Amino acid sequence: MKTNHTCRQRGLALWGYVLLIAxxxxxxxxxxxxxxxxxxxxxxxxxxxxxxxxLDETTVDPSKWGLNxxxxxxxxxxxxxxxxxxxxxxxxxxxxxxxxxxxxHLPEIFAGYAFAIDYNQRRGHAHMLEDQRVTxxxxxxxQTGACLHCHTSNTVLYRKEGLKLGSxxxxxxxxxxxxxxxxxxxxxxAVCKMPYKQAAELAQHPVACIDCHDPKxxxxxxxxxxxxxxxxxxxxxxxxxxxxxxxxxxxxxxxxQPYDANRDASRQEMRSMVCGQCHVEYxxxxxxxxxxxxxxxxxxxxxxxxxxxxxxxxxxxxxxxAHAKTGAEVLKAQxxxxxxxxxxxxxxxxxxxxxxxxxxxxxxxxxxxxxxxRSPLLNIAQACQTCHRYPESExxxxxxxxxDRTAALMDRxxxxxxxxxxxxxxxxxxxxxxxxxxxxxELQRKAQWRVDFINAENSMGFHAPQEAxxxxxxxxxxxxxxxxLVLGIKLAATTAAVTPAP
Amino acid sequence: MPTNINKTRMIxxxxxxxxxxxxxxxxGYTFYFGxxxxxxxxxxxxxxxxxxxxxxxxxxxxxAHHAVATCNDCHTxxxxxxxxxxxxxxxYHHSKGFTLQDFHEPIMIKPGNSSxxxxxxxxxxxxxxxxxxxxxxxxxxxxxCVHCHREVGxxxxx
Numbered sequence: 001m002k003t004n005h006t007c008r009q010r011g012l013a014l015w016g017y018v019l020l021i022a023x024x025x026x027x028x029x030x031x032x033x034x035x036x037x038x039x040x041x042x043x044x045x046x047x048x049x050x051x052x053x054x055l056d057e058t059t060v061d062p063s064k065w066g067l068n069x070x071x072x073x074x075x076x077x078x079x080x081x082x083x084x085x086x087x088x089x090x091x092x093x094x095x096x097x098x099x100x101x102x103x104x105h106l107p108e109i110f111a112g113y114a115f116a117i118d119y120n121q122r123r124g125h126a127h128m129l130e131d132q133r134v135t136x137x138x139x140x141x142x143q144t145g146a147c148l149h150c151h152t153s154n155t156v157l158y159r160k161e162g163l164k165l166g167s168x169x170x171x172x173x174x175x176x177x178x179x180x181x182x183x184x185x186x187x188x189x190a191v192c193k194m195p196y197k198q199a200a201e202l203a204q205h206p207v208a209c210i211d212c213h214d215p216k217x218x219x220x221x222x223x224x225x226x227x228x229x230x231x232x233x234x235x236x237x238x239x240x241x242x243x244x245x246x247x248x249x250x251x252x253x254x255x256x257q258p259y260d261a262n263r264d265a266s267r268q269e270m271r272s273m274v275c276g277q278c279h280v281e282y283x284x285x286x287x288x289x290x291x292x293x294x295x296x297x298x299x300x301x302x303x304x305x306x307x308x309x310x311x312x313x314x315x316x317x318x319x320x321x322a323h324a325k326t327g328a329e330v331l332k333a334q335x336x337x338x339x340x341x342x343x344x345x346x347x348x349x350x351x352x353x354x355x356x357x358x359x360x361x362x363x364x365x366x367x368x369x370x371x372x373x374r375s376p377l378l379n380i381a382q383a384c385q386t387c388h389r390y391p392e393s394e395x396x397x398x399x400x401x402x403x404d405r406t407a408a409l410m411d412r413x414x415x416x417x418x419x420x421x422x423x424x425x426x427x428x429x430x431x432x433x434x435x436x437x438x439x440x441x442e443l444q445r446k447a448q449w450r451v452d453f454i455n456a457e458n459s460m461g462f463h464a465p466q467e468a469x470x471x472x473x474x475x476x477x478x479x480x481x482x483x484x485l486v487l488g489i490k491l492a493a494t495t496a497a498v499t500p501a502p
Numbered sequence: 503m504p505t506n507i508n509k510t511r512m513i514x515x516x517x518x519x520x521x522x523x524x525x526x527x528x529x530g531y532t533f534y535f536g537x538x539x540x541x542x543x544x545x546x547x548x549x550x551x552x553x554x555x556x557x558x559x560x561x562x563x564x565x566a567h568h569a570v571a572t573c574n575d576c577h578t579x580x581x582x583x584x585x586x587x588x589x590x591x592x593x594y595h596h597s598k599g600f601t602l603q604d605f606h607e608p609i610m611i612k613p614g615n616s617s618x619x620x621x622x623x624x625x626x627x628x629x630x631x632x633x634x635x636x637x638x639x640x641x642x643x644x645x646x647c648v649h650c651h652r653e654v655g656x657x658x659x660x
Contacts, residue, residue, distance in 0.1 A: 010507050017514035024521040028528050035532040037601050045553050362607060365553045386608045387659050 045365040055215040057180070058171050060156045065209040071363060076209075076371035079124035085377045087403050087460040089121065096120040096131070103455075105414035108421060109448060112324025113332060114141045122335075122458065125373055128152070128206045138196055145199025146192040146290045150278035153208035155223040158187030161202070165190055174214075175223055176262050188225040192289050212274040220270035221262045224277035228261070230292025231273065235259035239297030243347040244269055271352035276338035279353075279458070284334075285320065287312045298339040300453050300471050304446070307331060319445075326424040327434065328441035331449040333456040340457050344464030356383045399462055406454065406461025406468050413451040413472040416479035420444050423486040436489050443482030450475035541593055546573045552600050554609065561656030576622050576655060577615065588618060617641035619648065 052067045059065065066073030084091035091097050099119045100106050110116040118136035132138060132151040148154060159171055162183030169179025191199050214221050222228060235247045236259075242248065246265045261273050281303055284290045293310070296302040310318035319329035341347050346356070354369060359382040361370045376383030377399060380392040388395055424440055434441075450471045454461060461468030533539075540548035550559040562568055567576070577592075578585045592615070599605035611619065620641035624631060627647075637643035652659070 010511075014507075014510060014514065017511070017518055021514070021518050021521050024518070024525050028521070028525040031525070031529050031532050034601065035528075035535060038532070038536050041552065041600070362554070364603070367553075381607060385610070389610060 041365045044363075056172060057159075057175055057210075057215055058156060059215055060153055060205060060208055060210055062205065062208045065213075065215075069209075071366070071368045072371045075361075075368075077126070078372040079374070080126035081124060081372075081374075083124075083374065083378060084121075085375045086400055087407060088375050088377075088458060090123040091121065096123055103414070105411075105418050106455075108325070108418050109414065109452070110332070111421075113321040115332065117141070125207055129203060133200060142286075143196040144192060144284075144286045145194035145196060146284040146286075147196055148191065148199050148203055149188070149224060149226055149282075149284060149290050151206070152203035153205040153211050154188075154191070154203070155184070155210050157202050157204075158185075158191060158225070159183040161187030161190050163187075174216075176214075176221065181228075184223070185225055189289055192284075207278075211277070220267065220274050222270075222273055222277050226282055226290050226292050227273070227277040227280070230280070230282070230294050231261055231276075232258040233292065234294040234298065237295055237297055239299075239302065241298075241342070243342060243350070268350060268352055271354035271358075272338070272341070272347075275353040275357070279335055279337035281334050281336040281339055281453075283307075283318075283320075287314075298342045299467075300336075300339075300450060303336075303339070304331070304449055323421070323444070323448075326421055326428065326437075326441065326444060328424070328444040330445045331452075333449065333452040336453060336457050337459065337463060340453075340459065340463040340467060342464075343467035346463070351387075355386075359383045359386065402462050402465045403460040406465065406472070409469060409472040409476075410451065410454055410461075413447075413475040413479070414455070416476045416483075417444070417447045417451050420447060420479040420482040420486070423483045427486045427489060430490070430493075432486075432489055432493075437486070440482045440485045440489075443478045443485065447475045447479035447482065450478070541589065544572060544574050549573050552596075554596075554600060558609075558656050565657040566654045571626075571655075576619055579618055580622070580625060588615075613642070616646075620644055620646060623647040 049068055053064055055065060055068065062073060062076060066076075082092050083089045084097075097120065099121060100116070106119065107116050110119070114137035117140060120131070120135070123131060128151045132147060137143070138147065148157075155175060156171065159167075159175070159180065162185070163169075163171060165186050167179070167183040167186045169177070169183065171183075173180050175181070175184060191202070209215075211223050212220055222231075231247075234241065235250055236255075240248075244265075246261075246269055247259060250259045250264050261270065265273055280292055282290055282292045288310075293303045293306040295306045295309075307318045312318060317329070320332040322329050337353075341353065356376040357373050358369050358371060359376075359379065360367045361382055370379075370382070377396060380395050384395045385392070420440070421444065424437060424444060427437060427440075454468050454471055454475075457463065457468075537548070537551050540551065546559060546562065549555050562573070574585070578588045618641075624635060624638075624641075624644070624647075631647075634645060636645050648655070
């Protein structure tokens, strides 16, 4: 009995040993896993990119850049994703949403213009070229190659065309060299004059790495001719630009050379300027070469004044289209994000476009700027919470409060503008002359320009809430002033008809 | 019989001793590789071993408190036990987060650490804040210093 008991005890002890050995082995295994994890993290921290391929001024294809910068390229490719926020994006459906259907005022406001035929919500960067090729604004109305300034990667495209036309140098030279710039500008002028179809055949990629990065140093750079000229024009104006300190500094210098963002701007400014190459107001019609109207500054009335002083080659005052219902020569806004951001608190605080739209994301021990450019509302943690330490739901509610107010005000402004359009239409039918209606036409131009400035801008007022409200309030005021003018003309006519001549 | 069992026991004992020795070695090296000892020190560089707090570290170097306070002066209690308890708890959470990559970003201070911080503000600035310190001794109810003085520790946020 006694032996049996001892035996069992010894047997149990044996099993205890075995279990303990297994446990220690498991723990050692775990520690080695942890060690392996540390090795990986440490390696990530020292190694940012491996140069697999040589990139130069001729490399347009983003997939080649992606070999050296796989993390940035991965997120860049995600701009193909469809998404929607309360007021932005094209929704998750395959076919983009038509703004003409969601906003019943627009067909009347744009009567006679291509935007009354086809006007969709915007999709991601990856879709910019295909969406432009198929829009009825391009397929049903004649357009020029100027449209491609912002819908394709054209740094190399322009330079190649410039070289064909006899610009000096080779394509291998830096875009920022004297020859490179000469090629770029010559090609730009030529492509802008081509019919859209001919120019579109030259286009291969949507916006690509080379449009914003130097292939040798990866430094940010601007390459779009419209911006290169526009920002210099802005630098030459008197308008204070405290959010762009390098312009203020350039102004105090001898001004012998033009302001050049690639030479003068800080990295933080460049993180907005590369976006400002396209997300701006500009003229891209057939009558003049594409230009940014920044001669007097970036505010809505300064751009308007620049347009009003601009004359087409035939001597006629600048306008985008003659309104089909009233005959007024009116303006159409593009997408003045850079301009509206410039009036807002974020710009004033030194926050760039990329800080919110391409925030830093961490992968392991590496931080990269997300190249999945999109609404910050889809990534509030990275985009907003770095500065604003509030719960995501609170931040979203604050943004939507601003956007809801802007949307309500914009609806009133559009209603007022449509009110003026209808009043003008009726007065015309009743025989009012163009001369009589001229002051009211001017007010339609003002009101419509303002309401469209906010409608076409892609933030529903968020980029500068107070400025957006100011602009919409002015739109309402101008539209109603116009209606009063028309009413005055009508009253004068009726009084004249009723009162017998003395 | 007993001789056999004794032999087996001896072999197992040896095996166990080697296993434990091996574990201690592997564990010790991993601890060394992970700069384990630095976490027991007062050197702020230990806090950027894993790069997640790089921004906070860089910010601290430019901020008002750089000359007078290190990470531990604000973020750990000043008594010995409290200090190492806080280090142990944060060390566990940070290691787990960084290894499993499952933490909220941007990183944000949690209520427990927040009250440690609050207590430390008052410890140094006692004389000045005496008159406005609404709930002395209760860092959870106290007027939160960094609600307004957000920039003292890590510099201005953009």
